[in-house]
Amino acid sequence: MASSQPIPSAPRTGAAAAPTKGTRPADVSPPTIWIDPKTGMPPGPNFWPRLLRGEVFRSNGAEFMRSNAAEFGDLVYFQNFGIRILQFNHPELVHEMLVRDAHHHHRGLVMQRSRMVLGEGLLTSEEPLHMRQRRLAQPAFHRERIAAYGAVIGDIAQRMTAQWTDGAVVEVHGEMLLLALRIVGKTLFDTNVEQEVESIAAAVDAFMGFLPLAFLPLSGLIQQLPLPLMRRIRRGQARLDALIYRMIAERRADPTDRGDLLSMLLAARDEESMENGRAAQMTDQQVRDECLTVLLAGHETTANALTFALWLLASHPEIQERAATEARQVLAGRSATADDYVQLPYLAQIFAESMRLYPPVWVTARTAAEDYVYRGFAVRRGTILVAPQYAVHRDARWYPDPDRFDPDRFTAAAKAARPRLSYFPFAAGSRQCIGEGLAWMEGVLTLATILSDWELLQAQDFAQGSARLIALRPAISLRPAGPVRIALRRRTPLGTSASF
Numbered sequence: 001m002a003s004s005q006p007i008p009s010a011p012r013t014g015a016a017a018a019p020t021k022g023t024r025p026a027d028v029s030p031p032t033i034w035i036d037p038k039t040g041m042p043p044g045p046n047f048w049p050r051l052l053r054g055e056v057f058r059s060n061g062a063e064f065m066r067s068n069a070a071e072f073g074d075l076v077y078f079q080n081f082g083i084r085i086l087q088f089n090h091p092e093l094v095h096e097m098l099v100r101d102a103h104h105h106h107r108g109l110v111m112q113r114s115r116m117v118l119g120e121g122l123l124t125s126e127e128p129l130h131m132r133q134r135r136l137a138q139p140a141f142h143r144e145r146i147a148a149y150g151a152v153i154g155d156i157a158q159r160m161t162a163q164w165t166d167g168a169v170v171e172v173h174g175e176m177l178l179l180a181l182r183i184v185g186k187t188l189f190d191t192n193v194e195q196e197v198e199s200i201a202a203a204v205d206a207f208m209g210f211l212p213l214a215f216l217p218l219s220g221l222i223q224q225l226p227l228p229l230m231r232r233i234r235r236g237q238a239r240l241d242a243l244i245y246r247m248i249a250e251r252r253a254d255p256t257d258r259g260d261l262l263s264m265l266l267a268a269r270d271e272e273s274m275e276n277g278r279a280a281q282m283t284d285q286q287v288r289d290e291c292l293t294v295l296l297a298g299h300e301t302t303a304n305a306l307t308f309a310l311w312l313l314a315s316h317p318e319i320q321e322r323a324a325t326e327a328r329q330v331l332a333g334r335s336a337t338a339d340d341y342v343q344l345p346y347l348a349q350i351f352a353e354s355m356r357l358y359p360p361v362w363v364t365a366r367t368a369a370e371d372y373v374y375r376g377f378a379v380r381r382g383t384i385l386v387a388p389q390y391a392v393h394r395d396a397r398w399y400p401d402p403d404r405f406d407p408d409r410f411t412a413a414a415k416a417a418r419p420r421l422s423y424f425p426f427a428a429g430s431r432q433c434i435g436e437g438l439a440w441m442e443g444v445l446t447l448a449t450i451l452s453d454w455e456l457l458q459a460q461d462f463a464q465g466s467a468r469l470i471a472l473r474p475a476i477s478l479r480p481a482g483p484v485r486i487a488l489r490r491r492t493p494l495g496t497s498a499s500f
């Protein structure tokens with residue numbers, strides 16, 4: 001980096017980008033932006049040496065972006081197979097990318113290419129369709145609805161742990177995937193997905209494996225080829241479609257309002273577009289796209305977050321004991337409900353800190369929809385813009401000793417001292433996660449249910465290498481690379497004391 005010059009955050013060519021109000025406490029350092037004198041752009045890693053060393057295919061994308069931030073500063077520019085990529089590593093720049101300049105952007109490349117599977121659901125659609133669909137889906141995620149989902153979550157979590165036995169070793173990633181699927185199925189579609197659980201899980205798995213393809217040149221063409229991965233994705237999609245169209249047909253036959261997302265989507269009327277003098281309804285295809293989107297978006301992310309949280313608890317016994325004490329005092333042997341949520345602040349801190357270290361969405365991406373000037377740099381149409389949660393969440397400026405698991409980073413006072421978007425597991429702006437409230441409720445109540453009855457221990461045959469490190473597989477979401485095995489020890493029921 002010797003050839004690069006640091007410049008202050010002010011632009012080189014007058015296109016002003018003042019610090020965005022409200023995103024930075026007074027004593028927080030402003031972004032450091034450098035210029036590569038050879039390109040006139042921010043510096044970044046060179047594509048060809050990376051290609052020759054094979055790193056383009058091999059590297060862990062999350063760690064790659066973290067090392068970019070450490071080496072090249074708060075704004076990084078590089079290319080991948082001719083695709084221009086701009087990486088934003090400072091909370092203020094993240095705000096500019098996700099919120100202030102959102103009108104310049106479309107969905108990122110992966111989401112654009114995911115239309116093959118997801119159609120035009122919330123994750124993949126562009127404006128104005130996106131805002132309309134979001135308005136229609138929003139009531140299913142209102143505070144009072146989430147409160148109603150609390151008891152369902154408590155019940156499903158308790159039924160899972162009731163199957164566990166003392167001394168058993170559980171592969172928690174698989175367990176959490178099943179749990180999250182049951183919860184999304186029951187809360188949003190009022191359906192028990194027991195029959196389909198395995199095929200849905202396999203379909204999601206195949207879809208998640210699609211990410212490496214999305215970045216390849218000629219990816220559109222590759223999608224048409226009869227490759228085993230593409231065949232698996234299409235098979236999975238056919239199964240999911242069959243399930244969802246069946247649910248839609250059942251509901252159209254009996255349109256009783258069940259207060260879930262599916263009822264809301266089917267009953268929704270768009271007053272702005274009329275058909276035969278009546279407000280237009282969603283077609284089956286539109287309802288299918290939204291259902292599939294929510295199923296995929298709400299299942300894997302929450303399951304990954306819970307898996308990492310359980311693994312961190314198993315490897316930090318003192319933190320686990322403090323959390324278990326809180327959970328046992330609040331639940332006192334009964335199943336959790338939404339009212340318990342506010343009584344479990346330490347568990348919320350644990351869930352937050354887990355998602356800091358292992359953000360289930362490790363990078364948020366957009367595509368420049370037009371040419372524009374950003375802080376003096378020319379951003380050309382088609383440039384991919386990325387805000388990597390994984391890198392920003394592990395920046396020592398906001399999180400000293402950033403790799404250490406410390407839930408006390410999320411007390412109210414500690415949070416207030418940091419810039420707002422130094423933490424953004426659910427992104428920000430008009431496309432911020434619609435399921436965030438449900439995810440917090442699910443995370444905290446599930447952890448409380450588990451810790452009330454079970455002590456978690458790292459299993460002897462722990463497959464992830466060192467006790468403190470877990471191998472990662474960043475696909476569309478950040479997942480553990482292999483099975484995550486945790487040994488269970490039943491806690492003494494409350495009110496009884498051990499007799500030795």
Ligand code: HEM
Binds near residue numbers: 122297299
């Ligand atoms: C810990 C769990 C979760 C995490 C970390 C997470 C994260 C995110 C992030 C970062 C985005 C924004 C993506 C972008 O801007 O490109 C997003 C969008 C979305 N999430 Fe989540 N999510 C979680 C759980 C859920 C749940 C439980 C649901 C629903 C049941 C859900 C449904 C969605 C949907 C539909 C979108 C698209 C929103 C839009 O574009 O309007 N997510 N999520």
